[in-house]
Amino acid sequence: MLIHGSEHPHHYKTFASILASFSLEDEGIFLISNQEATSKDFAPKNFFLHKLRDIFWDWFKININRYKKNRWDWSIYTENKWMNIRQKDLDKEFKCPPIKGFLPWKPDVVLCVSPHEGHTKYQLIPWAIKQNIPIISIDHGCPLVVFPFGNYRGSMMGCNANAVWGEFAAKINSKQGANRELQIITGTPTIDDIPAKKKLGKRNLKKRIGAKLNSKMVLLMTTHREPLKTHCDNIFQEICERYILDDNIEIHVKPHPVELRNNSFLKIDEKVKIHKKDVDLHALIGASDVIISPATSVIVPALAMNIPFVNLLDPNSGIEDAHLYSPLIEMLGNLIGNVSELHEWIKNPPVHDEKKIFEVFKKVGYKCDGKNGKRVFDLCKWASLNKSVSQWKDFDN
Numbered sequence: 142m143l144i145h146g147s148e149h150p151h152h153y154k155t156f157a158s159i160l161a162s163f164s165l166e167d168e169g170i171f172l173i174s175n176q177e178a179t180s181k182d183f184a185p186k187n188f189f190l191h192k193l194r195d196i197f198w199d200w201f202k203i204n205i206n207r208y209k210k211n212r213w214d215w216s217i218y219t220e221n222k223w224m225n226i227r228q229k230d231l232d233k234e235f236k237c238p239p240i241k242g243f244l245p246w247k248p249d250v251v252l253c254v255s256p257h258e259g260h261t262k263y264q265l266i267p268w269a270i271k272q273n274i275p276i277i278s279i280d281h282g283c284p285l286v287v288f289p290f291g292n293y294r295g296s297m298m299g300c301n302a303n304a305v306w307g308e309f310a311a312k313i314n315s316k317q318g319a320n321r322e323l324q325i326i327t328g329t330p331t332i333d334d335i336p337a338k339k340k341l342g343k344r345n346l347k348k349r350i351g352a353k354l355n356s357k358m359v360l361l362m363t364t365h366r367e368p369l370k371t372h373c374d375n376i377f378q379e380i381c382e383r384y385i386l387d388d389n390i391e392i393h394v395k396p397h398p399v400e401l402r403n404n405s406f407l408k409i410d411e412k413v414k415i416h417k418k419d420v421d422l423h424a425l426i427g428a429s430d431v432i433i434s435p436a437t438s439v440i441v442p443a444l445a446m447n448i449p450f451v452n453l454l455d456p457n458s459g460i461e462d463a464h465l466y467s468p469l470i471e472m473l474g475n476l477i478g479n480v481s482e483l484h485e486w487i488k489n490p491p492v493h494d495e496k497k498i499f500e501v502f503k504k505v506g507y508k509c510d511g512k513n514g515k516r517v518f519d520l521c522k523w524a525s526l527n528k529s530v531s532q533w534k535d536f537d538n
Contacts, residue, residue, distance in 0.1 A: 143248035146173025158333035158514025169218035204263040239264035249525035256298040275524040283438040284313040302530035328513035346428035356391040362434035365399035441506040451478040
């Protein structure tokens with residue numbers, strides 16, 4: 142298996158439990174960027190060059206290969222373990238133009254994330270298609286709403302299957318135009334660490350992320366998309382101003398990575414704890430007493446850890462596209478709060494029935510048993526044997 146981890150180093154977490162699924166008879170190569178992605182990694186800054194690139198790609202499938210070997214970290218699975226290597230140390234047997242070099246063998250299957258952008262879209266996938274190598278993609282996030290800008294979810298980008306978070310995500314992708322039969326429900330490997338986090342307990346998780354043990358922890362999670370960003374930032378500012386002097390409440394903020402890249406993160410009181418880099422997201426979620434955020438993928442781990450979640454996007458708020466959230470909110474019901482309940486939930490976070498949470502979680506997150514990475518790996522093995530991906534079945538069913 143050849144695993145392409147994309148230009149985003151944080152995607153390593155997506156593959157951790159997949160890498161752990163390899164056994165003695167397997168072979169694998171894993172490459173992922175060692176530098177944080179910037180916007181120019183995906184599109185030329187110059188408008189004319191951007192359009193010219195699109196024309197050459199759309200009409201002729203020609204694009205500049207921006208692969209630079211010093212940017213990518215390589216690992217190879219050999220002798221029942223993963224080892225860091227240099228590309229030049231690989232046996233030169235199988236030519237691979239996307240990496241401007243060679244592989245030790247022709248892959249039986251390619252696994253990737255974010256097939257709609259960067260080196261994966263313009264180099265790896267077209268090469269794999271020409272080589273008749275099946276390609277499996279992993280949904281980089283959990284789609285919850287059919288957005289007008291989400292058309293990229295409607296294209297498989299040439300992939301043979303897309304491993305999705307749950308039934309709800311499969312339906313969203315298909316409504317954007319993707320083949321429903323190729324949306325394979327495996328659950329997301331990104332939450333495979335949650336069972337271990339839950340065993341640690343809230344007190345230990347608070348210690349891990351540096352939160353006060355005797356205060357109620359409120360986690361604010363920001364967004365980068367307008368007009369939602371301004372709407373949410375105004376609410377976050379109001380929350381900070383109202384509770385910053387309350388010794389019983391401690392406010393933590395997790396900025397969206399895009400805000401940090403383009404320096405659009407809101408300015409807030411220095412007493413608020415901001416987690417900008419290298420934070421264990423699921424430890425942060427599990428340590429929280431309530432999460433306040435627009436509805437995003439974070440709802441899935443919040444449900445898995447039974448953490449109250451307040452959604453800042455009210456379909457009646459008048460914000461552009463706000464009405465699109467109605468199906469999601471209807472499905473989640475009273476398991477998530479709304480803006481009118483915000484302060485009540487901060488002061489008295491509700492405790493929801495675990496059985497009801499479990500039933501809703503199955504729709505958006507499928508399973509949280511630590512085996513989702515193994516399911517994706519099993520799907521890849523299935524595809525490598527040229528079996529129909531739509532006939533793959535979860536080994537736990």
